[in-house]
Amino acid sequence: MIAAVFLLILLLLFVGLWLTGANVQVPLAETLTLVGLLTFLFGSGVYIGAALGILGILIGYAFSERPFWTFIGQMVWGPSSSYVLVAVPLFLLMGEILLRAGLSERLYKAMNVWLERLPGGLLHTNIMSSALFSAISGSSVATAATMGSVALPFFKGTAYSPRYVLGSLAAGGALGNLIPPGITFIIYALITETSVGALYLAAAGPSLLVVLLFTAVIVWHGWSQRAVMAGPRVPLAEKFRALSGLLPTLILMLLVLGTIYGGFATPTEAAALGVLGAMFFAALDGKLSWKMLHESAESSARVTAMIGLILFGAYLLNFIITSLGVPQMMAKTVSSLPLPPWAIMLLIIGLYIALGTFMEGFSMVITTLPVVFPVVKALGYDPIWFGVIVTMLVEIAMISPPDGTVLYVLQGMRTDGRPITDVFAGVMPFFLVYIFAVLLLLVMPGLALWLPSVLGR
Template identity: 45%
Template sequence: MADISIAAVAAGFGLLILLMSLGLHVAFVMFILSLLGAVMYLGWPVAFEYGTQYWSANNNFVLVSVPLFILLGELLVRGGFTDKMYRALSDWLSPLPGGLLHSNIGASALFAAVSGSSVATAATIGTVALPAFKQRGYNARLVLGTIAAGATLGILIPPSINMIIYGAMTNTSVGKLYAAGVVPGLLLTALFMAVIVVVCLWKPAYAGAKEAPSPLRDKLIRLLDLIPPVTVIVFVMGSIYAGWATPTESAALGVVVSLALCAGYGRLNIKMLHESFLTTLSITAMIMLIAAAAFYLNFVLGMMGVPDMLTKFVTGLKASPGQIILVLTILYLILGCFLDALAMVVGTIPIVFPIVVALGIDPVWFGIFLVIMAELALITPPVGMNLYVVQGVRGEGNIIDVIYGVMPFLLIMLVLVALIWFFPAIVMWLPGSIGN
């Protein structure tokens, strides 16, 4: 174990955050700092362990589910199911105060349950939804805010790629994380819709002109368009919760079901498959490179004894778990202003996770807390990824409109953090009820 001080750890962590915030690639920054730490404190034999750690990360059975879930979402998008899904939900949600705005949240929640990615959700729902608001008189900022904020549900409502990576890095059950994300995800969906209702009752003009409802017969027929995404959700999440499949096996099952649906609806062809595979390959390569660097960072810090040292330091401060969570909330809010959500998660887990576990905080609960903070990072200016995705899909105006639009939803997400702290059963009830 290396002789290292708290000041050296703080300096290294500060340098990690600084280099990431300057725009250097996340994986490169973590690898270089891990290598420097290994050489300076442990010697070259440990530094050369990168190859072993890289192989371990890419040979991790849990992480195999990452490309499968990405491919699943790609197949549903390119199969054309999301457009019809949005229209079917609009029939039933538009009568609420706020009209079509609720469809953005509802469609995001449903697509989140099959995609596992917030950015994919933002791009997909934005592409489908924005044309629907043209010439309808809705407040542009609120429209953009609902799309960007609703898309954050992509990493909270399972399946979630962020939960997979957290589970792999901390040896936490991904199945339990998925179960733990369901109730907070549904609660956040309801809170987002409540914000829309309150805003539109306060400012009715924000909701545009009232539209005549579709005939009941048409609405019932269009409900059939929900069958494909709901079928995938039932197979993927049902197989996990029933104990029939691991998350990786359920992801593979979801891909098979999606392929069958695409074929059944006449959408399956070589061109569509080629495009889906290329996108899956590029996204997976980026995520797995980051995961491999994070595993190496985890390994080096463990060999240096940093987790044990920090745990002793924090416990010596006699801080309560609530105080630590408050500090972490503020820390992640600040980091979210400068770092990508995934970078923020993988860069801080090796430092933070041992501390919260030593304080008696449940790893499953903390995983959901961390995912919510990552959601906040996705819509926190100036580098919130969802802000730029939605603005890019919009293709006009200024990104300031998107930033103003997400502010009410950002605040309500902080309310959710408070709720899960004071009422931890919101997170822990479902994973506890399904057992191991």
């Protein structure tokens, strides 16, 4: 699935070394052997974390005379000991506890009471519940899996189009990384040495924009499909009683995001507070037990290990590529092209959208960022703004047919036996408006940069 990307990187290495006139010897037999090994490596389905590391070693051996293998351990230790990275397993653990405590179902039911009367009915609940859950989970896959398991039973036997139901759940799941505290922002900040807090502030405006665009798609669908125009009237007293289901989520949002935005805690410290808050609400509902905590910790550890292996392999590959001067060469070459910066940025956005159709979003950003980021800086774009753009492109990749991760998560939850093409068709309107949101952010960068500038981040 990702072989083409790495072969492209290898080709860039050849071109870069040739353009810079680097004094390296690359025998033809060695090069052909390397390409053959790469083809075998990715064709045999080697895990991506291992593939990244092996690729880095092969490229270093082929193009460099430096004994880099003597300090591989030091390269891996650097990112693994980062204080910022500790926030990743903590946010994952918080989401797992909330899922097993049943708080996500209470959130969905409460939102349903308030939103079902809007044109589009229950479909709005999918988006808004996912948006709120994203603010305490930090993961698109976790948001899609949680909201999908809660929402799908509500639509059985209704007149709603299965395609739009699945499409709205996929779109809502795609908000998981964009709405703070998204994990992708933490990884981006770690690689580019930018501020996580500033990235979270910058994501506020684009997050609201994307939610409004998704809502507009559902309103249009509701007006065109009168059968699902709106749900039954609910007495106001019942609506206010339903708000109790929102309290745990809102308090956790205030605890996590409020402490980050207010400058009272770092993202890592806020994540730890979120875990304690999730355990408190689970205990209030009588769901807290050693078994539940063990299952939550085990699931979080699996995902953290997956992310860690990918990150360490990518760091090794990135170190080798940077040592050979490829990012610097590309930044110099691209910035000197006879094109305006916005045209080059459009090409970069187009590249990410194309990669997202066959490559997992998280792996895509880790692999490409060391090459693309210097180019973006050379063009004069703000690193914080570009972090939001990259995160939005990762989310687009997660709902891009035919390989979007979120799409397959939802397909796996279906019990009707229908093909995945339903999910593909249902997500397309949301996919297109998400691309429109990225282009709007390109034209109006203030949507992302206004809040950080006001708060002095």
